[in-house]
Structure formats: structure tokens, C-alpha cells
Amino acid sequence: xxxxxxxxxxxxxxKRYYAFLFSGLMIVLGLISLFSISMGKANLGIDFxxxxxxxxxxxxxxxxxxxxxxxxxxxxxxAELQEFSEGNKLLIRIKKQTTIQEKIAEKVVxxxxxxxxxxxFVIDSSEEIGPTIGQKLQKDATLAVGIAMLGIIIxxxxxxxxxFGVAAAIATFHDVxxxxxxxxxxxxxxxxxxxxxLLTLAGYSLTDTVVVFxxxxxxxxxxxxxxxxxVINNGINQVLSRTIVVSLTVFLVLLxxxxxxxxxxxxFSFALLMGVVIGTYSSIFVASPILVVWKGxxxxxxxxxx
Amino acid sequence: xxxxxxxxxxxxxxTILSSIVFFLPSTRFYSLFPSWWGNIFPNKGINLGLxxxxxxxxxxxxxxxxxxxxxxDQMMAGIKDSxxxxxxxxxxxxxxxxxxxxxxxxxxxxxxxxxxxxxxxFPFLISKESKDNALLLTLSNDEASRIKENAVSQSxxxxxxRIDQFGVAEPLIxxxxxxxxxxxxxxxKNPQQALSLIKTTALLEFxxxxxxxxxxxxxxNSLKLDQEEKFKSEFGPRIPEGDxxxxxxxxxxxxxxxxxxxxxxxxxxxxxxxxxxxxxMSFDEYNKPYVSVVFDRTGSKQFETITAENVRKRLAxxxxxxxxxxxxxxDRILGGRAQISGGFTPEEATxxxxxxxxxxxxxxxxxxxxxxxxxSLGRDSIEMGFRxxxxxxxxxVVFMIFYYRLAGLIADFALVLxxxxxxxxxxxxxxxxxxxxxAGIILTIGMSVDSNVLIFERIREELRLGKPVRGAIDxxxxxxxxxxxxxxxxxxxxxLVLFIFGTGPIKGFAVSLSLGVTINLFTSLVxxxxxxxxxxxxxxxxxxxx
Numbered sequence: 122x123x124x125x126x127x128x129x130x131x132x133x134x135x136k137r138y139y140a141f142l143f144s145g146l147m148i149v150l151g152l153i154s155l156f157s158i159s160m161g162k163a164n165l166g167i168d169f170x171x172x173x174x175x176x177x178x179x180x181x182x183x184x185x186x187x188x189x190x191x192x193x194x195x196x197x198x199x200a201e202l203q204e205f206s207e208g209n210k211l212l213i214r215i216k217k218q219t220t221i222q223e224k225i226a227e228k229v230v231x232x233x234x235x236x237x238x239x240x241x242f243v244i245d246s247s248e249e250i251g252p253t254i255g256q257k258l259q260k261d262a263t264l265a266v267g268i269a270m271l272g273i274i275i276x277x278x279x280x281x282x283x284x285f286g287v288a289a290a291i292a293t294f295h296d297v298x299x300x301x302x303x304x305x306x307x308x309x310x311x312x313x314x315x316x317x318x319l320l321t322l323a324g325y326s327l328t329d330t331v332v333v334f335x336x337x338x339x340x341x342x343x344x345x346x347x348x349x350x351x352v353i354n355n356g357i358n359q360v361l362s363r364t365i366v367v368s369l370t371v372f373l374v375l376l377x378x379x380x381x382x383x384x385x386x387x388x389f390s391f392a393l394l395m396g397v398v399i400g401t402y403s404s405i406f407v408a409s410p411i412l413v414v415w416k417g418x419x420x421x422x423x424x425x426x427x
Numbered sequence: 428x429x430x431x432x433x434x435x436x437x438x439x440x441x442t443i444l445s446s447i448v449f450f451l452p453s454t455r456f457y458s459l460f461p462s463w464w465g466n467i468f469p470n471k472g473i474n475l476g477l478x479x480x481x482x483x484x485x486x487x488x489x490x491x492x493x494x495x496x497x498x499x500d501q502m503m504a505g506i507k508d509s510x511x512x513x514x515x516x517x518x519x520x521x522x523x524x525x526x527x528x529x530x531x532x533x534x535x536x537x538x539x540x541x542x543x544x545x546x547x548x549f550p551f552l553i554s555k556e557s558k559d560n561a562l563l564l565t566l567s568n569d570e571a572s573r574i575k576e577n578a579v580s581q582s583x584x585x586x587x588x589r590i591d592q593f594g595v596a597e598p599l600i601x602x603x604x605x606x607x608x609x610x611x612x613x614x615x616k617n618p619q620q621a622l623s624l625i626k627t628t629a630l631l632e633f634x635x636x637x638x639x640x641x642x643x644x645x646x647x648n649s650l651k652l653d654q655e656e657k658f659k660s661e662f663g664p665r666i667p668e669g670d671x672x673x674x675x676x677x678x679x680x681x682x683x684x685x686x687x688x689x690x691x692x693x694x695x696x697x698x699x700x701x702x703x704x705x706x707x708m709s710f711d712e713y714n715k716p717y718v719s720v721v722f723d724r725t726g727s728k729q730f731e732t733i734t735a736e737n738v739r740k741r742l743a744x745x746x747x748x749x750x751x752x753x754x755x756x757x758d759r760i761l762g763g764r765a766q767i768s769g770g771f772t773p774e775e776a777t778x779x780x781x782x783x784x785x786x787x788x789x790x791x792x793x794x795x796x797x798x799x800x801x802x803s804l805g806r807d808s809i810e811m812g813f814r815x816x817x818x819x820x821x822x823x824v825v826f827m828i829f830y831y832r833l834a835g836l837i838a839d840f841a842l843v844l845x846x847x848x849x850x851x852x853x854x855x856x857x858x859x860x861x862x863x864x865x866a867g868i869i870l871t872i873g874m875s876v877d878s879n880v881l882i883f884e885r886i887r888e889e890l891r892l893g894k895p896v897r898g899a900i901d902x903x904x905x906x907x908x909x910x911x912x913x914x915x916x917x918x919x920x921x922x923l924v925l926f927i928f929g930t931g932p933i934k935g936f937a938v939s940l941s942l943g944v945t946i947n948l949f950t951s952l953v954x955x956x957x958x959x960x961x962x963x964x965x966x967x968x969x970x971x972x973x
Contacts, residue, residue, distance in 0.1 A: 178803060208807070226797075227619075244618075245804035251795035254486065265928035272920040280913055317863065317925060317933050321870070321940065324921035328874075328914040332881065335910040363884045367877045370826060374819035374873035378866055381818055383811035385478070385804075386866055393870070 129358045133405055134350045134413055140406035144295055147399075151298025154305030163305055165216075166312025169259050171252035172216035173225040176245040177233060179209040183240065188213075191236045197229065205384045210245060212384075225249070262316040269320055270294065273327055281334060284415065289330045292408035296326040299403075300395045304388075314389045322396025325371070329364060329404040336360045337409065353409050361405075368401040432964065435957045442949075443844070446851020453854055472854045475613070476861035478932050479809050481802035482613040483621060487582075487792040489606050494578035494790035495526060495571055502549055503528060509544050517541075526566040527555065535559050575606070578790045583608055588785035589624055607795070618799045620774055628747045628791055629782040631700025631720075633733070633765075635693045636741035636753050637670050643691040649677065650687045658689070669694055673743070675750040678770060690750050692743050697733050699787075702726025706783035708776040716776040717768035720783060727763025735759040744769075746779070812865035819869045820846070827876055831883055833972035837958050838879035841950040845875045848946045853939065861935030871943025877914070878951035881907045883973055896968045900959050904952070911951065918944050 157163040167174050185204050188211055192200045203212040215225050226247040233242060270290060278286030297319050304311055337356035345352065375397060378390040451457055452465075453472030464470075477484055503520045506528075510517045515537045523529045530541065541562060545552055551570035556563040583600060586608065590598045599611040615621050637643055642665060650658055666672060671694050674687040704723040710716055722730050733742070734756050743753040744767050751769035771779065823842065827835035849868060853860065886903035894902070922944065925937035962968065 176804070178801075243803055244799070244801050246800045247618075247797070248799070249794065249797040254796050261928050265924050268928075269921045269924040272924065273917055276916060276920060313933060314863065317929065317936055320921050320925055321936075324918040325874070327917040327921075328877070331913045331917055332910055335913060359888070360884070363880050366830065366880045366884075367874075370823045370876050370880075371870070371873035373822040373826060374869050377819035377822060378815045378869050381811055381815040382866065382869075383808055383815075383862075385808060385862055389863065389866065 129361055130354075131358060131361075132354055133357050134354050134410055137406070137410035137413070140410065144299075144403070144407050147299035147302055148295055150302030150306065151295075154302050155298070157305065158311065164308050164310050166310045166315075167214060167216055167248060167250050167255070168313045169255050169262075169311070170216050171250050171255035172214065173229075173250075174212065174214045174246075174248045175226050175229045176210060176212045176247070177230075177242045178245045179211065179237075179240050179242040181240045182209045183211055183237070185211070188233075191232060192229075195228075195232045195236075197225075197232070200229075207384075210384065258313060262313065266297070266316070266320060266323075269323060273323070277327075277331070277334075281338060284412065285334050285338075288408045288411040288415070289327060289334065291411060292330050292403040293323045293326050295407050296396060296399045296403050297323055299399045300392055303395055304392065309388055309391075312388075314386065315392050318389050318392035318396065322393055322400055325393075325396060326400030326403060329368070329400050330408045332360055332363065333357055333404050333409060337412070350413055353412060357405055357409055364401060364404070368397055371397050432957060432960050435953055439844070439954060439957065442848055442851075446847050446854075449851045449854040469855070471857050473850075474857060474859040475805075475809075476859045476864065476932055476935055477611060477613055477798070477805075478800050478862045479805045479812075479860060480614045481800050481805040482611065482615050483618050484796070484798040484931065485610040485612075485622070485625065485794060486603065486796035487586075487608045487610065487625075488795050489579045489582050489608065490791045490793055491575035491578050491606055492525070495566070495574050496522075497790065498574050499526060499528065499566065502552065505548065506530065506545065509548060510541065513540060513544060515540055515544075523563070524565075526571060528552065528564045530562045530564065531560060532562075533560065538562065579606055579608070581789045582792060585786050585788050586610065586625055589781055590621075592781045592785060593621060593624055595621070608792070614802070616802065617774075618801075620778060622797070622799075624778045624781060626792060626794065627778070627782045627788075629700065629785075629787040630747055631703070631783060631787070632696045632745045633698040633730075634696055634743050634745055635737060636743050637667070637691045637693050638741060640667050640670065640691060642667060646672075646689045646691060648688060650674075650689060652685060652687065655687070662689075666691070673745060673748060673750050675753070675769070688750075690743060690753060692745075692750070697742075698722075698726065698729050700783055701786065702729065703783055706780040708773065708780045711768065715768065716771050716773045717766050718771070718776050718780050718783065720765050720767065722763035722765070724763075727761075730763050730765065731759060731761055808862045809865075812862055812869075816865065816869050816872070820872050823872060823876060831973055834879075834883050834886075837955050838876050838883070840958065841879055841954045842872060842875050844954050845943065845946055845950045846872065848950065849939065849943050852942050852946065856938075856942075858938050859935055860939075861932035863932045864935030864939045867936040867939035868943065870940060871947065874918075875943070875947045875950065878907070878911045878947060879955055881910055882951070882955070886971070886973055890971065890973070896971045897963045899971070900963065904956055908952070911948065915944050915948055 154163060158165065161170070183204075185202050188202055189200075192198070192202075192213070197215065199215055201214040201216075203214070204210065205212070213229055215229075226249055230244060270293065273293065274286045274290045276286075277289045300319060300322060301311070304315060309315075333356060336359055337353050340352045340356050340359075347355070372394065375390050375394045378386065379394060382390055448468050450472060451460070451468070452470050457472075499522060503522070506520055507517065515532070516534060517530060517532045517537070519529075519531045521529055532538070532541065538557065538559070542554070542557075545554075545562075545564065551567045552564040553567050554562065555565045579602065583602060587598075587600050590600070590610075590612065595612045595615060597613060599609070601609045603609045610625065612621055646662070647658070662672065670691055672689050673692050674689055677686050677688055678684070679686070702722050702725060703720050704726070705721040707719050708716055709719050737756050738758060739755065741753045741755050744751045744765070746767075751767050754766075767779070820842070824839045827838050827842075829835070831838065846868070849871060858864075882903050885907045886899050889899035889902050890896070919941055922937050922941035926934060926941065929937050
């Protein structure tokens with residue numbers, strides 16, 4: 122039998138205050154970014170903010186500084202540029218156009234045709250989104266996250282106890298906020314794909330939490346003489362190798378996606394990578410300790426231990 | 428013998444087989460299959476999303492208010508004509524608000540006849556106010572909403588016609604909300620041409636050039652674009668009553684510089700494009716492309732009268748407010764044929780012919796979302812998606828064998844089974860594969876070993892407690908069962924929400940993720956168990972490689 126870890130006896134619950142401190146910081150960061158997003162100050166993608174994005178694939182490399190000069194010379198100062206190492210690709214983003222009728226995409230194309238006549242390019246993609254659609258998508262995305270959270274709490278509360286449901290939901294919220302915060306801090310673009318990643322990681326983090334909770338519940342039913350802290354610690358330790366093995370396999374495929382998946386889903390896979398790490402951490406250090414901290418009065422399983 | 432093992436093997440084989448049958452049409456080899464195959468077995472497979480094969484995703488908003496306004500303009504012209512016929516003197520007919528028309532007339536007596544004419548011919552114009560010398564009419568709400576509704580459905584019809592003639596394999600044209608039209612054109616090679624084809628209003632008008640007015644001789648021959656403002660302030664106030672200035676766009680062959688040539692044109696429209704029966708692109712003797720149009724019967728008659736009455740005058744051919752050509756009428760033209768030449772490229776002439784054949788849009792449309800993916804990015808995306816899938820699978824497969832040895836190999840079998848069934852299921856549903864969809868499949872590969880890891884860890888625990896191999900396996904599966912169900916349902920909830928709220932590529936992600944999670948339940952609980960049962964069935968096994 123090959124094992125990464127033998128039988129562990131780590132006191133996770135005892136370290137809960139360090140974890141709470143760290144998680145508190147992440148949540149605050151997440152809330153700040155959430156606030157900034159609602160104020161429109163974060164780096165919102167054009168699917169949320171409205172605007173134009175054109176990706177060009179050149180025959181020869183184009184220096185990003187040169188491209189910026191070219192665009193500034195042609196009255197497109199507000200353009201954001203991003204280059205991709207593979208295939209001489211250049212992404213040009215211009216946000217918040219009042220109307221799509223301005224044909225910014227065509228303008229960008231004609232500027233580069235004129236200014237770089239010897240460097241042929243093809244249009245990889247072009248995207249123009251009106252501000253009204255952007256706002257609708259923002260609303261939809263918020264609604265989607267809300268409904269997903271609600272559904273999860275209801276299911277967990279139904280399968281376990283209300284308190285488990287809330288603890289799992291808090292841990293999941295924590296993960297979503299933390300990854301959002303990291304994205305905000307790194308000034309990465311927040312777009313529709315990132316929201317998808319956030320929802321996916323919410324699902325993943327929950328799966329992780331549920332597995333730990335299942336074991337804790339099972340142990341609680343054994344009516345041992347241990348304290349609640351011990352029971353929960355045992356539960357976490359018993360599923361620890363599973364937690365690590367699964368997180369590792371998911372991490373491995375995401376790593377492949379991150380490195381080989383191409384620029385379109387680069388940020389998407391980055392968000393999921395962050396999510397796996399934080400989701401694994403939170404099921405151990407956030408969700409489970411909440412059960413100790415918040416005993417409440419209702420619920421058969423936990424009261425028995427008090 | 429273990430209970431039902433044969434049944435389970437047959438079940439697994441059948442699912443694999445049907446997956447392959449469903450997936451076949453999506454492969455390159457499908458063209459080698461005999462035609463009877465498609466009649467018996469599924470002949471449609473996975474569709475590639477716009478992001479994987481390139482194409483256009485457009486959301487257009489029909490400017491319904493414009494349609495109402497256009498309709499009102501037509502009614503105003505109609506009122507004038509009817510008044511003329513009945514010899515009623517009318518001093519002015521003008522629009523005073525969004526849907527209000529004010530008619531003024533010098534004589535009081537005209538009121539009664541006018542009211543009767545309007546009641547008869549324009550029943551949806553309701554009298555709002557009437558004075559001795561003026562009538563204020565407003566468009567009824569019912570009629571206004573009918574016009575708005577019509578504008579959207581007619582726009583859809585027109586756009587569909589244009590796209591059909593353009594020849595896109597599987598276009599999607601759908602109404603969205605009250606005034607939006609969603610258009611998806613997969614696999615298109617020339618997005619720019621398609622876009623202009625869809626969005627051209629294509630209002631073709633024939634009007635006379637007013638050369639008799641001395642003012643027209645003062646107009647400059649060509650105008651640089653930056654002189655336009657100056658031109659407007661200089662000449663604008665002097666335009667004679669009943670005339671307007673329209674421009675012809677001239678592109679210099681060598682320098683590509685654009686200039687504009689102003690024409691003084693009589694406002695009255697003599698003939699419009701809705702009287703056309705055909706339009707085609709042809710080449711003239713200098714090999715320059717032009718569009719030849721053929722009028723229908725009434726159109727031909729009207730064209731004949733117009734040309735007969737206006738010999739030696741210039742007839743301007745105007746599309747969407749731009750003059751294309753203004754040939755001098757040499758003689759009465761019989762047979763209802765006309766030519767539109769105007770320095771087109773062959774592509775432009777082809778598009779113009781298409782939009783003229785398919786008719787004009789009843790109202791202008793505004794693009795509110797336009798996502799275009801070039802075919803080369805699509806190809807790159809597929810390639811990179813598959814590369815990521817290959818490496819992801821390899822890493823997980825190797826890791827599982829390294830960590831769980833023989834049991835890891837069994838989990839890998841489940842993983843491969845999972846991928847086969849997932850692809851089969853996607854094909855069976857004719858699902859659309861997107862790049863995030865591929866990411867969903869890859870993520871499923873990572874998560875698919877989860878259930879098996881849960882089970883294996885349980886089995887290890889049981890073995891440590893000293894249970895015999897067979898018992899450890901059985902109770903490992905039993906104890907992990909509910910946990911597996913719980914953890915899958917939670918992922919399914921989020922995938923479902925994504926499916927409901929997501930659009931396009933994200934929906935693709937939600938589909939492959941939720942299918943993957945569901946299939947995973949089957950492969951891990953049935954697929955691996957059957958192999959464990961086969962191993963332990965033959966002889967009593969003392970140790971298990973796990």
C-alpha cells in the first residue's frame with residue numbers, strides 16, 4: 122500500500138483561530154472587490170462593461186509599445202493591450218463605448234492595415250458588446266450565484282442539518298470571495314468566464330466539504346465519548362488522504378488546461394486552480410471549525426455532543 | 428458467482444457500443460460508411476460551437492420607433508395624394524410629435540371632406556383636436572404596436588432571406604425579448620461581408636436630379652470628407668423647397684481616398700425597391716461589376732412612365748440615402764430593367780444584389796452584441812483543447828497507477844469509460860461543443876477519480892481493520908455510496924444553474940460538466956465494481972493491490 126500520508130492525527134480545529142484570521146482577511150478582500158465591481162471600478166471584462174475587443178494574429182511579431190503608439194496616434198488612447206507569446210497575437214480592448222455604432226473594431230483593423238502594411242494579420246476574433254447587454258449579464262450573473270448558493274444550502278440542510286448547510290455555504294462563499302479578491306488584487310479581468318469558474322469552484326469546494334461533513338456525521342452517530350473537537354478532528358484526518366489525492370488529480374488536469382488550453386481560457390483555468398487550493402483549505406479550516414464555534418441549540422447530532 | 432455480474436458486463440458493453448455509434452457521425456471516418464447506415468443509426472453528431480469553428484454571433488435591436496415614424500411618413504404622403512385627387516387644398520402636412528400629424532388647410536370647408544377621406548383610408552389615425560383650419564391626428568395605440576410587432580417579424584424574415592441566399596450552412600435566427608433578434612452564423616469565412624449584408628437597410632429609391640434649378644450648378648464637383656461641415660453651413664439654408672442634397676461616395680482607385688459628390692435631388696420618390704422582381708450582379712464591357720435589376724409588372728409600368736416623362740433628365744438611384752449612380756434618361760425604357768453601377772467590387776455588387784432581392788428592412792437595426800471568431804482561432808482552440816485533454820488525462824492516469832497500483836488501473840478504466848460515455852452522450856444529444864465545454868470534459872477527467880478515491884480509501888481502512896479482501900471491497904463501496912451521491916448532487920446544482928443562466932460557450936461548459944458528473948456515478952459505482960467482482964470471483968484473494 123503506497124501512501125502519501127499515514128494515519129494522521131493533526132489538530133486542525135486547534136488551529137482554527139489562525140485560519141479564521143487568514144480567512145477573515147480573504148473575505149474582506151473579496152468584499153472590497155465585490156464593492157468595487159458594483160461601483161464599476163474593478164477590471165470588468167467587456168461582456169460586463171460593454172465595449173470592443175479585437176484579437177489580431179500577425180505574421181511577424183509586433184511590439185506592444187509600438188502598437189500602443191500606433192493606436193494613440195489614431196485617437197484610440199484608451200485602448201488596453203495584451204500580447205500572447207504564442208503566434209504573435211495581440212488583444213486590443215476598448216471599454217465602455219456609449220454605442221456600438223462607432224465601429225471601433227473596424228477602425229482598429231483599418232489602423233493596423235494602414236500603419237503596418239508589411240505585417241499581414243488575420244482577425245482572430247472581435248467582440249462588440251453594447252452597455253445594456255453588459256448590465257443585463259451582470260444582473261444575470263449575480264442572480265445565478267445567488268440561486269446556486271441557495272440551492273446548495275437547501276440541499277445540505279435537507280441531507281444533514283441546517284447548521285451544516287450554513288457552515289458549508291459560508292465556506293463556499295468564502296472560496297468564491299477569496300478567488301474574486303485574488304483576481305481583483307492581481308488586476309485580472311473579471312468576465313463571464315470567471316463567473317463560470319467561480320460557480321464551478323463553488324460546486325467543487327462544496328463537494329469537498331460534503332465529503333468531510335459526511336465523515337463527521339458518521340462519527341457523531343457512533344456516540345463516542347470524545348469531545349466534539351476530537352470527533353471533528355478525527356473525521357478530517359480520516360478523509361485527509363482522499364482530500365489530498367482528489368485535489369491533486371483535479372489540480373493536475375487544471376494545470377494541463379492552464380498551460381496548454383490557450384489564451385481564451387487561461388484566466389478561467391487560473392481561477393479554477395486557485396479555487397481548488399482554497400476550496401480544499403476551506404473544507405478543512407473553515408467549514409468544519411464553524412461547527413465547533415457555532416453550536417446553536419437545534420439539531421440532534423451536535424447537541425448530543427455538548 | 429457474484430450476483431448479476433454478467434448483466435452488468437453486458438450493460439457496460441452496451442453503453443460503450445451505443446456511445447461509439449452515437450459518436451461516429453462526428454468523426455472523419457463517417458463519410459466512409461455506406462448510406463444505409465445513416466438510415467438505421469444516428470446520423471447527427473456533436474456540433475462545434477462558434478468559438479471552435481469560427482463564425483458570427485449577433486444580437487440586433489430593431490428600432491421600432493423608426494418603423495412607426497416611417498409608417499407615419501408614408502401615411503402623410505398618402506394624405507397629400509388623396510387630398511390632391513379630391514382637389515382639396517392643403518397647405519401643409521407635418522409631423523408634430525412622435526405619432527402626431529398636423530394638417531393645415533386654408534379653407535374651412537375642406538374639414539369635412541378631409542375628415543371623411545381620413546376615416547375611410549386611414550382608420551387608425553384618430554382625430555385628437557380639430558380647429559377651423561387645422562386637424563391634429565394621432566396614431567392609435569393598437570396600430571402603433573402592430574407596426575412595431577411587424578417591424579421585428581418582418582426584419583427577421585428579410586434577414587433570413589438574405590442569409591439563405593448568402594448560403595450559410597446552419598444559421599440560427601431567433602427572436603429574443605420584444606425587439607431583439609439573435610443571429611448565429613457558424614463557420615463563416617467572410618464575417619465582414621456577412622455583417623454588412625445583414626445590416627444594410629436596403630431602401631432603394633429612384634428620384635430625379637434637379638438640374639433645372641440654377642442652384643445645382645453652384646454645387647462643387649467633389650468634396651473632401653473634412654469639408655462636409657463647411658459645405659452644410661454654406662449651402663444648407665439655400666436648398667430649394669422640395670429638394671434635398673444627397674451624396675455619392677467616390678473612392679479613388681489609386682490613393683483609396685474617399686470624396687463625396689453632392690447632388691441636388693427632388694425629394695419626391697418615384698419608385699422604390701419593393702417593386703423589384705429580381706436583382707443580379709453582372710459585368711459590363713469594361714469588366715466592371717454592376718447590379719442589374721428587373722421590376723415587377725407594376726414597377727415596369729411605372730418605370731416606363733417615369734422614363735417617358737423625364738427624357739434628358741438624370742435619374743438618381745439611391746440606396747439608403749446614398750446616390751449610387753445618376754444616369755441621364757436617353758429614351759423611354761420598356762421591359763422594366765435598370766442598372767446600378769457605382770464603382771463596386773464584385774463582392775459588394777453580389778451583396779447588393781442579395782439585399783435587393785430579399786427586400787428592405789422595415790426599420791433600421793442596431794447591433795447591440797457582435798462576437799466574431801475567426802476560423803483560425805477556432806482551429807487553434809480545438810488543437811489546444813485536445814492537447815490539454817491529452818496531458819490532463821495522462822497525468823491523472825499515471826498518478827492513479829502510481830498511487831493505487833492495480834486499483835489505480837481500475838480507476839483509470841473508469842476514467843476512460845467516463846470519457847467515452849460522455850462523448851457518446853454529447854453526440855446523442857446533438858450537443859454543441861465549445862471551448863469551455865472541452866474544459867468541462869477535462870475537469871470531469873480530474874473529478875472522475877474522486878468517487879473511486881473515496882471508495883479505495885474506505886477499502887484501505889477496512890483492510891487495515893483486518894477484513895478479508897472481498898468483504899473490505901463490498902463494505903468500502905457501501906460506506907462510500909451516500910457520500911458519493913451527496914458530493915455529486917452539489918456539483919449538479921451549480922451546473923444546472925450555469926445551464927439555466929449561461930449563454931453560448933458557458934452553456935456548453937454546463938452541459939459537459941453535468942453530463943460528466945452524472946456519468947461518473949455510473950462508471951464509479953458500476954464500472955469499477957464489476958472489475959473488482961471479476962477479480963475476486965475466480966479465487967480467494969489474500970491481498971489486494973490498492
